[in-house]
Amino acid sequence: DKIPNEYFKNLPMNWQLYLLSLFNKIMESETIPKSWSKSIVSMLHKKGSRDDPENYRPISLLNSILKVFTKILLERLKSWDDYCNILPESQSGFRKGRSCLDNLFIVNSLCQIILEYREKDFFIIFVDYKKAFDSVNHHLLWRKLNNFGVSGKIIRLLQSLYSAAKIQVSCNGDLTDEISVTNGVLQGEELSPYLFSLFISDLKDFFTERGAVLIQLDSKTEVLGCEYADDKVIFADSVTDVTNKLHILSEYADSNFLEINTNKTKIIHFHKGKEKHIRSFYYKDKIIESVPSLMYLGVLFSNSGLFYKAAQLAHSKALSAAGGVLNICRKSKVASWESRSKLNDALVTSCLLYGVQIWGLRYLEKIEHAHLNLFKKMFSLNRSTPLWLIRMEFNITSSSYKVLKLTLKWITKLLLMGDTRIPKLCFLRLRYYHEKKPSLKYNWYTQVVNILKQINEDSLLSDLDPKNFKQKTVLVLNTYRQYLLNKDYESLYSSKYNLQYLKFFDPIPDLQQYLQTDTPFAVIKLWAQIRLSSGYYIKFTINDLCYLISPKHKCTVCNRDAFEDLFHLFVSCPIYDDVRRHFIPFIRNIPPNDFPNIFRSPDSFTCKQIYYYVCNIMKIRAFIMNE
Structure with missing residues (x-):
C-alpha cells in the first residue's frame, strides 16, 4: 500500500x-x-x-x-x-x-x-x-x-x-x-x-x-x-x-x-x-x-563442553569489528576521542561481549586482550604495551567488570523467573552440585563464585531473594571495579615498562588532558605514542611511516655518546636545535626532572607544536641514517 x-x-x-x-x-x-x-x-x-x-x-x-x-x-x-x-x-x-x-x-x-x-x-x-x-x-x-x-x-x-x-x-x-x-x-x-x-x-x-x-x-x-x-x-x-x-x-x-x-x-x-x-x-x-x-x-x-574456541572466535570477530571502526574513523575523519570511544562500544565491545555471561567466565584475560586491541591499533602502539597502561591512559573500564555486571544481571533475571522455568532450575541444580563438589572447569556457578572470591564477596550468592540480591550487586560491582583499578595502580607503581609514565599520568581528570584538546587525531595519536613508549622501544607513526628508536642505544645522529631517549630527542640532541628553536622553544634547556611535566597536562598549542617538532626531526633523522 x-x-x-x-x-x-x-x-x-x-x-x-x-x-x-x-x-x-x-x-x-x-x-x-x-x-x-x-x-x-x-x-x-x-x-x-x-x-x-x-x-x-x-x-x-x-x-x-x-x-x-x-x-x-x-x-x-x-x-x-x-x-x-x-x-x-x-x-x-x-x-x-x-x-x-x-x-x-x-x-x-x-x-x-x-x-x-x-x-x-x-x-x-x-x-x-x-x-x-x-x-x-x-x-x-x-x-x-x-x-x-x-x-x-x-x-x-x-x-x-x-x-x-x-x-x-x-x-x-x-x-x-x-x-x-x-x-x-x-x-x-x-x-x-x-x-x-x-x-x-x-x-x-x-x-x-x-x-x-x-x-x-x-x-x-x-x-x-x-x-x-x-x-x-x-x-x-x-x-x-x-x-x-x-x-x-x-x-x-x-x-x-x-x-x-x-x-x-x-x-x-x-x-x-x-x-x-x-x-x-x-x-x-x-x-x-x-x-x-x-x-x-x-x-x-x-564437543569438549568448554568455550576456548568460542573465546577465540569472539576475539577474531572483535578484531574484524575493530578494523571496521578504524575504517569508519578514517573515512569520516572522526577526530573526537569521545566519538571514537562510542564507536568502539557500539561495534567492538557489543560484538565481543555477546553471550559472554554464559561462555566467558574462564576467559577474562583473553576477552580483555580483544577488548583493548582496538586501542593498540588505533594509536599504532607497541604490541608489548601492557593492558593496564592502556586502561589507565584512556580511562577504560576493564572488560572483566563488564562481564561480571552482565553475569550478575543474568542471575537477577534467573532469580525473578517462575519456579518452573528451566533456566532457573538449571541454575539451582548447578548451585546444588557446586556445594557438593565445586568444579571451576565444568560448573558455571563455581566460575561465578571464583570471581566473587577475588573481592571476598562470594557470600552474595547465599541469599537468593531477587530483591536483596539486586540491591547487593550494586555494592559488589563497585567493590570489583575498585579492586580492578587498584590492581592497575599497583602495576603503575611497580612496573618497569615505562618509568616516566608515573610522571606523565595525571590521576585527577577522568580523561588525560591531551585527549580532551581540540586537535587533529594525528596529534593525539602521536602524544599517546610518546606517553606510552617503553624504556626499550619508542615508536612514532606519522603519515603511515613508522619510525623505531631504541632508547638503550647511543644516538648515531649526533654521535655525542648519549642514549637516544625521549629527553635526548626533545631537549639535548644538537642536530635538532634549529627545529627545536622554531617549534618548541619552551622546552630548550629544561632540566631533566621538569621534562615529564611537558607531557602531563598540555594545552592544544603545546600538543600541536610537539607534533610538528617530531614530524620534522624524524625526517632529519631518516635522512641522516639513510632510512
Whole structure:
C-alpha cells in the first residue's frame, strides 16, 4: 500500500478512532480485506550460484495496516497463552522476558551437569527444518489451533487472511503474476513466528507418547530439548538414545508435513578427554554429520563442553569489528576521542561481549586482550604495551567488570523467573552440585563464585531473594571495579615498562588532558605514542611511516655518546636545535626532572607544536641514517 509505518504511529486521535472502528468491523465480520493479504517478495542472493533458487533469501513486503492488525491478534493470543500455557516452557522465541540467553544457559548447564556430575557423554541434535515457515500446512494449523482452544473467531480471521494470500515476486523492477500462498505462514509480520511456535508446540508430547527417554534435570523436571522459534535442539545421553530420537523426529516431521534439512542438521557428541569414535547416525536413509563444534544462537559450542574456541572466535570477530571502526574513523575523519570511544562500544565491545555471561567466565584475560586491541591499533602502539597502561591512559573500564555486571544481571533475571522455568532450575541444580563438589572447569556457578572470591564477596550468592540480591550487586560491582583499578595502580607503581609514565599520568581528570584538546587525531595519536613508549622501544607513526628508536642505544645522529631517549630527542640532541628553536622553544634547556611535566597536562598549542617538532626531526633523522 506504500504507506510507511510512521504514518500509523503519528495518526491523530480522530484517525486512530477510525482505524479502531475499521478493525472492530473486521473482527465482527471475520473477513479481512483481500488487498491486505497481498505481498511483494524480493529475492536476496546469499551465496553460491545465482542460478540456484535455493541460494536466495525471500524478503516480504506486506501492507503496514495488516501488520498493525496482526499485531493486535498476536497480543490477544499471547494473553490467552499466558493463561493457558500452551507454548512449552522450552520455547524461548518471540516471548516476552525470554531471549537466546535462556537457551544458551540451558544447553551449557545440562552439558556441564551430565559431563561432570553424572560422568556420562552428552549428545545434542541441532535440528534444521527445511523452509520451516514456508512448510506449515494450513489445514493442520487450523486443526491444532482449535484443539489448543484458540477462539474460533481468531481462527476464522486467520483463514480469511490466508485464503486470499497472494505474493508477487519483484525482479529487475518488474512484478510477476500473483501466486497463491497455499502453504506456510506469511513472512514480514510478527504473528507468523508465533503461529509456527504453536504449530510445533506438541513436539515433546509426541516424543513422550512414543517412549522417548527425556533428560532428568531434577526429581520433578524432564527435558527433551529447547527451541528458539524454528531453531530446535534435542538432548540425548547415549548413541541408542540419539538413534531412537532421530527415528521419532522423522515420524513427527512426516505427520506434520515438515522436512528436515539433513545437510544442515548436525550432532555434537560432548565428552571429556580424547576424541571418541562414534558410528554414523542416520535420519531415514541419510547420514547426519557429527561435528566437533557448531554455532548455536551466535555462540560456538565445542564437543569438549568448554568455550576456548568460542573465546577465540569472539576475539577474531572483535578484531574484524575493530578494523571496521578504524575504517569508519578514517573515512569520516572522526577526530573526537569521545566519538571514537562510542564507536568502539557500539561495534567492538557489543560484538565481543555477546553471550559472554554464559561462555566467558574462564576467559577474562583473553576477552580483555580483544577488548583493548582496538586501542593498540588505533594509536599504532607497541604490541608489548601492557593492558593496564592502556586502561589507565584512556580511562577504560576493564572488560572483566563488564562481564561480571552482565553475569550478575543474568542471575537477577534467573532469580525473578517462575519456579518452573528451566533456566532457573538449571541454575539451582548447578548451585546444588557446586556445594557438593565445586568444579571451576565444568560448573558455571563455581566460575561465578571464583570471581566473587577475588573481592571476598562470594557470600552474595547465599541469599537468593531477587530483591536483596539486586540491591547487593550494586555494592559488589563497585567493590570489583575498585579492586580492578587498584590492581592497575599497583602495576603503575611497580612496573618497569615505562618509568616516566608515573610522571606523565595525571590521576585527577577522568580523561588525560591531551585527549580532551581540540586537535587533529594525528596529534593525539602521536602524544599517546610518546606517553606510552617503553624504556626499550619508542615508536612514532606519522603519515603511515613508522619510525623505531631504541632508547638503550647511543644516538648515531649526533654521535655525542648519549642514549637516544625521549629527553635526548626533545631537549639535548644538537642536530635538532634549529627545529627545536622554531617549534618548541619552551622546552630548550629544561632540566631533566621538569621534562615529564611537558607531557602531563598540555594545552592544544603545546600538543600541536610537539607534533610538528617530531614530524620534522624524524625526517632529519631518516635522512641522516639513510632510512
